Amino acid sequence: MILTVTLNTALDITYRVRSLRPHTSHRVSEVLERPGGKGLNVARVLAALGHPVTATGFVGGATGQVVRERLADTPGVRDALVPVSGPTRRTVAIVDPLSGDTTQLNEPGPLITPAEWSAFQGTYGELLRGAAAVALCGSLPPGVPVGAYALLVRTARAAGVPVLLDTSGEPLRRGVAARPDVVKPNAAELAELTGSHEPLKATQDARRRGAQSVVASLGPQGLIATTPEGRWRVAPPRRVHGNPTGAGDSAVAGLLSGFVEHLPWPARLARAAALSAATVLTPVAGEFDRSVYEELRDQVSVTEESSAA
């Protein structure tokens, strides 16, 4: 079983609206609702790839109830979310059906009490016992200490469970120092962490800060990976157009599934890049176009970088 942690789960709402114009009124032609938050997106992609997943994190309120109902309808994902008193946040994506352009509104998330954070840590410790790997994903809701991911990384390492961290800002900076097996920043998160806008140099710097392997997602440019076994650049065979939300989460699912299947790094990275591209072609995060994924997987170019680069 792969464990995914989403401390700031969300009810992702997607509105189809033609030509959003500020300061006017719009009729929404179509409404989609999905369980959201990066770790739940990762869980849904892993389940679609056939991997049993347990999803934990916080959930609460009427929005949280919808998240749980939707998760119950997702085969392969076990709901181990911890109930809290505050309501799960919403995210609203306003998608223009013609251009695919997306305007995003993100609520801040509920205030987590010290007792709730403590209850989560107990659940997390128990779930780690049955986990082949764990992914710690996304932002921290208010009330959770900024060093939360560092603590969760150390707990996973102490339990002997490989841990991937995908977050940003100060929680990433502290989490990296706790020596996770993999971090997966995007270009902006990597630059913020290291101060460098040159991705290859920055991934090396992130390793020096504590991460054993660093896989940076660079949008249409694909991935760049710096690991103890080597360094690679990974590029999809063609550029895809659509909604990039969730592409990074699908890359995480590709890396984790490849890891538990004992694939070598180049095959893991090819899977991650193909899943990312196939996710851009769907309107919501946590889902991907399976035929595009299968077509791209064998066409992704994975190039090893010399260690002197």
Added chain:
Amino acid sequence: MILTVTLNTALDITYRVRSLRPHTSHRVSEVLERPGGKGLNVARVLAALGHPVTATGFVGGATGQVVRERLADTPGVRDALVPVSGPTRRTVAIVDPLSGDTTQLNEPGPLITPAEWSAFQGTYGELLRGAAAVALCGSLPPGVPVGAYALLVRTARAAGVPVLLDTSGEPLRRGVAARPDVVKPNAAELAELTGSHEPLKATQDARRRGAQSVVASLGPQGLIATTPEGRWRVAPPRRVHGNPTGAGDSAVAGLLSGFVEHLPWPARLARAAALSAATVLTPVAGEFDRSVYEELRDQVSVTEESSAA
């Protein structure tokens, strides 16, 4: 007791967002949730004025549950909403805290089944027995027949209960023909009904189509009323700036409360205009600034028009 009908109830969500820019991502700094839909706004204002109100209409799903919880926290409003299988729609108002400019997104509402519509009519008939007046407000959700308001107007008239209709388009056109006591269109709705952009002429035309009295809300220009007892122009003493959502609903509450208190038309109209203006000053519909209301109420200018005009 005053009865308000909201067939397309809503969970009104207000987001404070500085400078909404299409095709970018935004953090929402503050989230407000309120029971919404025109009839529920009217009910909340009536209750705040001290009038016992019963609110009916349809409610369903997780959003509907939040609407009911919030309504239970509103003293003076009795919840007589009829449960349906589809979820109550959301409306999202994105308000810029500096300018007050509002961008509105409205979901379409749940599909009402014939059995649900039939169940509502039974409830409505029973509630009319204890009602001093009834307000029929807002859009129709999918599945409710376009002649629904005409039917509800006739039922109220047969029960001897004075009925106010506030809707638009074809439901308004058909509802007016059923001879409601009052219709309260805004300028656009009145023009669409009558084909005339001259409000005084258009209100007279709307009376010929069946409405006994017509009160048109003209935004910052105030109100214009054509009734069997006379015709009036009503103007607030000064222009107020803010969020106009809900101003029309507060005008309806002013008219209804004045009616059941047996106030003469000029006093009813002054109250409606003052409540409208005091609502523009609050960020959400269904609420008003009480001190502004009390200050404006005695300063509103009500001018009788000669019948030859």
